[in-house]
Amino acid sequence: MKQSSNNSTLDKVNQSLARRYRAEKRFKAYGIAAILFGITCLIVLFTDIIGKGHSAFFQTYVYLEVTMDSEQLYINDPSDPQQIAAADYQGVIKAALRERFPEASSRRDRRALYALVSNGAGFKLRGQLEADPTLLNQTIGLWMLVDDDVDTYYKSRGEDGESGFDGRLNEKQIGWVESFIADGYMESRFNTTFFTSGDSREPEQAGILGAMAGSLFTLLVTILLSFPIGVAAAVYLEEYAPRNRFTEFIEININNLAAVPSIIFGLLGLSIFIGFFEMHRSIPLVGGLVLTLMTLPTIIISSRAAMKAVPPSIRDAAYGLGASKMQVVIHHVIPLAMPGMLTGAIIGIAQALGETAPLLMIGMVAFVVDIPGGVTDPATALPVQIFLWSDSPERAFVERTSAAIMVLLAVLISMNTLAVWLRKRLERRW
Known part of the structure; x- marks a missing residue:
């Protein structure tokens, strides 16, 4: 009787294990299918873009x-x-x-x-x-x-x-x-x-140089403002700010701002920089200020995460040698956290490069033929240029739209590759 009860229990365990193994196999198959579906969608997308845009070159x-x-x-x-x-x-x-x-x-x-x-x-x-x-x-x-x-x-x-x-x-x-x-x-x-001309009403004369220059000046303003401000805010919140309700309120709002739709930042820039400060529309300076507001949460969050990853023993060793709080932060924490900070900054800038909605709100959708020479010259950006061409009725603009998308994707992939390379190159393992 006891042997029969043991056999029954063993059979139940084997059946349970068999069901578990089947469930694990199904779960693994679902994951592989999801990856294959995503890769297929990417292949179809890139094939369509390249197929339509390669002739524009x-x-x-x-x-x-x-x-x-x-x-x-x-x-x-x-x-x-x-x-x-x-x-x-x-x-x-x-x-x-x-x-x-x-x-x-x-x-x-x-x-x-x-x-x-x-x-x-x-x-x-x-x-x-x-x-x-x-x-x-x-x-x-x-x-x-x-x-x-x-x-x-x-x-x-x-x-x-x-x-x-x-x-x-x-x-x-x-x-x-x-x-x-x-x-x-x-x-x-x-x-x-x-590659050497600005926008034009005639497709055969249209180029992306004006849009690329506008994007470059816009990103230059964004980088010069967002990175130092974002790192300084992260250092204060992580190393100096007291833990109270006010700082918790700030941290919650920074996390929430990272998920706010980009068009909201465009409306903010329209009301503040153009409406209140009466700055000119369709200039890279305003575009850079708007994209700075949009990328600051990403840079702050990534910088704080990089500083948290620095081992406490580094701080303790510096304090043990008589270093002050500022010396610990400047000489040890920030240099060790810099790879993560740079990665977050590059990813945030790459995200800003592909944004269209906030730039549309501040007037960078204007038809600009001349190549901008500075941050205060009228300009458009490459994503906005793609938006304008996609709405043009001429068939020749279809291939130029796809070609401009290829150029934008190449820049974005290069920036993300640079972020990964910098992280691998500069990071230290403990």
Whole structure:
């Protein structure tokens, strides 16, 4: 009877263990499935972005032989910079197109013919003439930007001559484009304009340099303000502040501010910096102040966590050698906690770089063509530039939006990689 009772108990234990092992296997499978699902989503996201945006790094050019006719350019004195700047360069480009396709005789056909070349092609001619005034009254061959519709058609066109996405191009325009391609007068080159120009209404002339400069100045203000203020606040709260209800109230609010939606900080900046202090809208200085408010909780929390990780024996040893409170903090605690502080600061700055909502609230959504030269010049930021391009109706802006996202992701990944490297490089193990 006793042996039977023992066997029954053993069977129950084995059944319970079997159920536990099955539950653990299911739990492990759920975790692996969640990881695989997340990786799949990332692969799909990156594939979609890269698939749409990689073509923006290349731009289509057409070769034209242009006669720099002084009468058509209205230049009497090639040494006069005002005449060179005000010359009718689009006129000589149109004349070159008419000379190549004389069959375009009607007004409608000529307007369609002129639309093949970008409106910004005249700036290249002006640059050539400014660099070498002896080109006046000579015929030169230049590779010029094509219109965004032609660029889209050429990129989507198959290598075997299969027709590409025609969009707003009519049959005659497609015929002229195919004529350029057949003669070897149209090719795709690396799009330096995308990295060296500011925003533009024309997709083929639009670039991210203005937005990158605006983001750089904004982050510069954010770094110069948020890191020293955040570290100083963390040092006070962790090392000097008395433990009472007031400091507990401050700590709770700092933790709560880290979870506040970013648009709230934009509203705060709009009401205080622009409304009360009457600062100008759409400048990196205001954007940096707003992002400083947003990143301060993250830096304070990470800095306090880094200081808590410093072993108490370090403090005790310093006190034992006669060091004061300030000497312990400055000479021992902060240097040992600096890797964690830098990691938190870089992560907070990377988060600020990708923010759009607070910058929209302070007016950095403005259309700015010029490259900002300082923190008080009108500017936009790269996330806002992406937002603006995504709302544009032209198809060519779709690939530029994706390309700008790729650049932003590359910067964010680099900053996070730098944070991990700094932590591994500088941290000490006890």
